[in-house]
Amino acid sequence: MNKYLLSVATAACLVAGTASAGSITGTIDAIGASLVNTVEGTSDISSNLGDDKLVLDAKDDAARFVASxxxxxxxxxxxxxxxxxxxxxxxxxxxxxxxxAILAL
Structure with a gap:
C-alpha cells in the first residue's frame, strides 16, 4: 500500500511540476513579447536615452513599478x-x- 501511495504522490508531483513549468514558461514568453513590443514602440526614444544617466539610474524603480x-x-x-x-x-x-523600455536598456 505504501508503494502505491508513493507512486501516486510521485506522479502528482511530476504532473504539477510540469504544469507549473509550462505556466512559468508561458508567463515569461508573454512578458518577453510585451517588452519586445514596448521596445519596438519606443526604439527611437530609447536609442537616444540609452546613455542617459537619469534614465539608467531609474532601472530599480522601473523594475518595482513593472512588478507592482x-x-x-x-x-x-x-x-x-x-x-x-x-x-x-x-x-x-x-x-x-x-x-x-527602461528595463530593456
Missing part, C-alpha cells in the same frame, strides 16, 4: 518619465510601457 503593475512609483522613475516625455512630447506610451 504600476502601483509602486519611485522618485527616480518619476524623474526619468518626466525627462523622457520632455524629450519626446509626441510619444504615446504609457508609464508602464516606458518603465518596461
Amino acid at each position: 503593475n504600476g502601483e509602486a512609483r519611485g522618485a527616480q522613475l518619476e524623474a526619468a518619465l518626466t525627462h523622457i516625455r520632455t524629450q519626446a512630447p509626441d510619444l504615446e506610451a504609457s508609464d508602464l510601457q516606458l518603465a518596461g
Whole structure:
C-alpha cells in the first residue's frame, strides 16, 4: 500500500511540476513579447536615452513599478518619465510601457 501511495504522490508531483513549468514558461514568453513590443514602440526614444544617466539610474524603480503593475512609483522613475516625455512630447506610451523600455536598456 505504501508503494502505491508513493507512486501516486510521485506522479502528482511530476504532473504539477510540469504544469507549473509550462505556466512559468508561458508567463515569461508573454512578458518577453510585451517588452519586445514596448521596445519596438519606443526604439527611437530609447536609442537616444540609452546613455542617459537619469534614465539608467531609474532601472530599480522601473523594475518595482513593472512588478507592482504600476502601483509602486519611485522618485527616480518619476524623474526619468518626466525627462523622457520632455524629450519626446509626441510619444504615446504609457508609464508602464516606458518603465518596461527602461528595463530593456
